[in-house]
Amino acid sequence: MKARMIAIDGPAASGKSTLAKNLASALGYLFFDTGVMYRAVTLAALKSDTPVEDEVAVTAIANVLDLDVQPPRTDDGRQCDVLMDGEDVTWEIRSPAVDENVSQVSMYPGVREAMTRRQREIGLRGAVVMVGRDIGTVVLPEADLKIYLDASVEARANRRYEESLGRGNSVNVDVILEGMRERDRLDSTRKLAPLRPADDAVILDSTKLSIDDVFKRALALAEDVRQQGEA
Numbered sequence: 001m002k003a004r005m006i007a008i009d010g011p012a013a014s015g016k017s018t019l020a021k022n023l024a025s026a027l028g029y030l031f032f033d034t035g036v037m038y039r040a041v042t043l044a045a046l047k048s049d050t051p052v053e054d055e056v057a058v059t060a061i062a063n064v065l066d067l068d069v070q071p072p073r074t075d076d077g078r079q080c081d082v083l084m085d086g087e088d089v090t091w092e093i094r095s096p097a098v099d100e101n102v103s104q105v106s107m108y109p110g111v112r113e114a115m116t117r118r119q120r121e122i123g124l125r126g127a128v129v130m131v132g133r134d135i136g137t138v139v140l141p142e143a144d145l146k147i148y149l150d151a152s153v154e155a156r157a158n159r160r161y162e163e164s165l166g167r168g169n170s171v172n173v174d175v176i177l178e179g180m181r182e183r184d185r186l187d188s189t190r191k192l193a194p195l196r197p198a199d200d201a202v203i204l205d206s207t208k209l210s211i212d213d214v215f216k217r218a219l220a221l222a223e224d225v226r227q228q229g230e231a
């Protein structure tokens with residue numbers, strides 16, 4: 001059977017990663033969250049005191065960054081290990097400072113080009129569930145199944161709030177909500193590869209659906225695609 005590619009796009013905290021992780025394990029596919037790459041470039045810029053407004057310097061960092069994503073070796077809720085120059089930065093790339101600056105970094109054409117190239121190489125190997133903002137539209141337009149997972153901004157902010165509390169951080173839900181609104185605005189209005197559903201994407205809304213409901217619907221879609229391929 002031909003190897004299959006599944007693209008999952010949508011705004012922050014819509015449940016994309018959880019869905020993709022579950023789908024990948026049910027289908028025996030690789031789970032690949034492309035957001036970690038933009039987050040790692042952002043962290044590398046912050047760590048080296050490079051102003052994120054400096055497009056040339058940030059792009060240079062993106063082009064040489066030693067980045068690796070591996071199956072998790074620590075059981076602390078992580079979905080993968082993210083290694084930057086050999087160092088485990090899995091949680092550091094989720095810090096508020098990275099949240100605040102990642103949309104700016106992911107706007108730069110040179111950064112997107114470098115990341116898209118690496119993502120396509122991995123995606124074209126097949127048997128992959130790839131998650132991001134532009135997978136169905138730019139990275140893997142030939143994907144066999146494209147899902148756009150949406151949810152209200154309030155539901156998404158609330159999920160991030162619960163996640164942060166669960167990790168022992170003291171956070172304010174209104175600050176998270178405002179940050180999320182701003183990130184939605186930047187991600188969907190940027191000129192290059194903005195967040196939007198591909199014309200042939202199936203749109204699912206997880207506002208009122210449980211994780212399991214979303215998973216069941218997506219798995220049914222994936223099974224349909226698989227059967228069509230075998231017919």
Ligand code: DC
Nearest residue numbers: 012034035038102103106132133134
């Ligand atoms: O999914 P996430 O919150 O980890 O993504 C972090 C940022 O990276 C998000 O603000 C948009 C950007 N991103 C992108 O532009 N394209 C992707 N394919 C994935 C993420």
